[in-house]
Structures are given as structure tokens and as C-alpha cells.
Amino acid sequence: MGRFLLLTLMLIAAAACSRTEDNILRDKTLGAGEAFCITAAGDTGIICGGTIGGKPYIAFLDKKLNKLSEYSPGINGTITSLVTSDDRIIAAGxxxxxxxxxxxxxxxxxxxxxxxxxxxxxxxxxLCPTGSGSFMALGSSADDTIRSVPYGLAFREVNNKGEVLKSFDTIPGSFIKAGNICCDNAGNYYIALSRIGTGGKIKATVASFDQMLRNIWETELYNNPEFGASSLDIAAGSSGDIFVSGFTEFSVNNGTGRNAFAAAIGQRGQIKWKRYLEFTNSAVSQFENAAGTLYVLNSAC
Structure with a gap:
């Protein structure tokens, strides 16, 4: 059975969301597929991206979620990241x-x-803006299953025409998967990463790279090597801290479950705090508002 690309705007003011229908402002079903990213289109509406019918898909919606236009090229694939630049959208997938x-x-x-x-x-x-008018695209595997295949991180700096300005690949020789990437005011990049840990389980880490894409530091975020963990989203805070969210696994009667987490990392890679937010969930996205409050979106909300 095909899943539906369901876009729901919710009032979420805490890390663990309320599931009452009173929190839902509007919802919109766009077709059989999956949604992976959303961003604001100035003050006119929103843009969401994902896949419909196995094709990359972008929908342009007004504030009432009426569809204004859409984009879907004639290839198989998906859209997993969106940023706006003046009169256009840069999409990656x-x-x-x-x-x-x-x-x-x-x-x-x-x-x-x-x-x-x-x-x-x-x-x-x-995708993330570099601060110099270009955008850094980071590509990697999307699979949580560890296989005997090459893995790596593909860095591509592109301009607002989609032209590649800089390319760099790092191939560690073992499993590696990137979540999202962000950039601070000094031009350093921070990446939510997952690697192979002790005993072959996936471990959650966060890594920093300089403007030349040289690795500065990498910090492990998981606590128990007997269970897997994965970093999914990352954001640079106004205080200089880096916020990371994802999931860790824990034991349940019929196997393992997932526990959403969020953590604050200092600019030298030190863990300042880590919070477990909600059982049977994954913290997939986050942002910090002007008042310094961190909002975290759990995937099961």
C-alpha cells in the first residue's frame, strides 16, 4: 500500500509533541509518496519536497495549503533538501x-x-548556505543497513544556477551515513553522522569541517555500544553551540525500540548537554527561534 505525502502544520512548542487533534492547524494530502523537507517561501507560503510516484517532487503551497504549482522531473528519485535564494529554489536529492x-x-x-x-x-x-552566496550539498547513503559496498561523503559546492564550484569526496572504507549539514558564521561545516560502532552497531556522531573541508573534530553521541544510534538533523545555534537530534535504540520485549534525543555540542566538540525526549520516536528536525528556544520535531508526531 502506497504511503501518502501528508503535509500537516502543527503547533509544536515542546520536544515531545501532543497528539491531540486540537494542535493541527491545517493538513494537505498531495498524493501517494513521502515527504522529506519543507521550507518557507518568503511570506507567501511554503514549499515541500519528497517523492510521488517514485519521482522527485516539489509542491508550492499558499498559507492555506492550496497548491499553487509543482515540479516533478521525468526521472526516478527523491528531493530531500530545499533552500530558497532570491527568486528561486535550490533543491537536492x-x-x-x-x-x-x-x-x-x-x-x-x-x-x-x-x-x-x-x-x-x-x-x-x-543543503546549507555557505554564507558567500553559494550552497554546500552533502550526499551519502540513506540506508541504515550495513552492507559490503563502498560508502562515502560527497561534498559539492554549487551556485544558485546549480553549477558545481567545488567537489570533494571522502571515502572512509566502512559504513558512513550523513544526516543534515549546517554552517556557522565562520564558514565551518557541521554534519550529523552515523558510523559503525563497537560490535557492528551504528553509532551517532557529529563532525566539524573547516572551509577547505578538512576534518576538525568528531564527537560520539551514543552511550551504549550494544544498541544502535543515529544522528539525523543539525543546526547552528545563536550562542555558537551546535544542536544535534536523532534516535538511540533501547531494549523492548519484542526486540528494540527507538528513543528520540537532542544534544548541544560546543565549538570544540564537547557535549554540553544531551536529552532523551520521547520513547518510540526519532527526532528528525529542529530549529532555534529568536528567543533561543529549541524546537524539536519527532517523526511519530
Whole structure:
């Protein structure tokens, strides 16, 4: 049975959400598929991205969630990250194991797109502004299953036309998966990562890279090597701290469950605090508001 791309705007003011219907402002079903990313379109509405019918898909909605336009190229794949730049949207995702970058105007017209091949499979791509008018795209595997295949991180700096300005791949020789990427005011990059831990379980980490994509530090976030953990989202806070969210596993009667977590990391890689937010959940997205409050979205909300 196909899943539906269901876009629901909710009033979420805490790490663990309330599941009462009173919190739902509006919802919109767009078709059989999955939604992976959402961003604001100035003060006119929102843009969401994902996949419908196995194709990359972007929907442009007004504030009442009426669909204004859409974009879906004639290739298989998905959209996993969106950023806006003046009169256009930079979208990133994957297609047939390659990184996919598309530039689209707000009417859904294609301004440019490209497929970028690496020496490993790319199933997820994240975007962040660099602060100099360009955007850093980070691609990696999207699979939580560890296999005997090449893994790596594909860095591609692109301009607002989707043209590649800089390329760099790192291939560690073992499983590695990137969640999202962010950049601070000094131009350093921070990545939510997952690697192989003790006993072959996936472990959650966070890593920092400088402007030349040289690794500065990497900090492990998981506590129990007998259970897996994964970092999913990352954001640079106004205080200089880096916020990371994801999930850790724990034992239940019929196997393992997932527990959502969020953590604050200092600029030298030290863990300042870590909170377990909710059982049977994963913390997939977050942002800090102007008052310094961290909002965390759990996937089961």
C-alpha cells in the first residue's frame, strides 16, 4: 500500500509533541509518496519536497495549503533538501544512486538540473548556505543497513544556477551515513553522522569541517555500544553551540525500540548537554527561534 505525502502544520512548542487533534492547524494530502523537507517561501507560503510516484517532487503551497504549482522531473528519485535564494529554489536529492541538484523558480519551472555521480551510492542529499552566496550539498547513503559496498561523503559546492564550484569526496572504507549539514558564521561545516560502532552497531556522531573541508573534530553521541544510534538533523545555534537530534535504540520485549534525543555540542566538540525526549520516536528536525528556544520535531508526531 502506497504511503501518502501528508503535509500537516502543527503547533509544536515542546520536544515531545501532543497528539491531540486540537494542535493541527491545517493538513494537505498531495498524493501517494513521502515527504522529506519543507521550507518557507518568503511570506507567501511554503514549499515541500519528497517523492510521488517514485519521482522527485516539489509542491508550492499558499498559507492555506492550496497548491499553487509543482515540479516533478521525468526521472526516478527523491528531493530531500530545499533552500530558497532570491527568486528561486535550490533543491537536492538523489536519483539512481547519484546526487540530484535542481534549480526551480516559484512557478515550478526548471532553471537547471544536474545528476552528479560519485564512487558510492548517494541516497540522501542535504543543503546549507555557505554564507558567500553559494550552497554546500552533502550526499551519502540513506540506508541504515550495513552492507559490503563502498560508502562515502560527497561534498559539492554549487551556485544558485546549480553549477558545481567545488567537489570533494571522502571515502572512509566502512559504513558512513550523513544526516543534515549546517554552517556557522565562520564558514565551518557541521554534519550529523552515523558510523559503525563497537560490535557492528551504528553509532551517532557529529563532525566539524573547516572551509577547505578538512576534518576538525568528531564527537560520539551514543552511550551504549550494544544498541544502535543515529544522528539525523543539525543546526547552528545563536550562542555558537551546535544542536544535534536523532534516535538511540533501547531494549523492548519484542526486540528494540527507538528513543528520540537532542544534544548541544560546543565549538570544540564537547557535549554540553544531551536529552532523551520521547520513547518510540526519532527526532528528525529542529530549529532555534529568536528567543533561543529549541524546537524539536519527532517523526511519530
Amino acid at each position: 538523489s536519483s539512481e544512486g547519484m546526487m540530484f541538484i535542481a534549480v526551480v523558480d516559484f512557478s515550478g519551472n526548471t532553471l537547471g538540473d544536474t545528476l552528479i555521480q560519485s564512487g558510492f551510492t548517494v541516497g540522501h542529499t542535504s
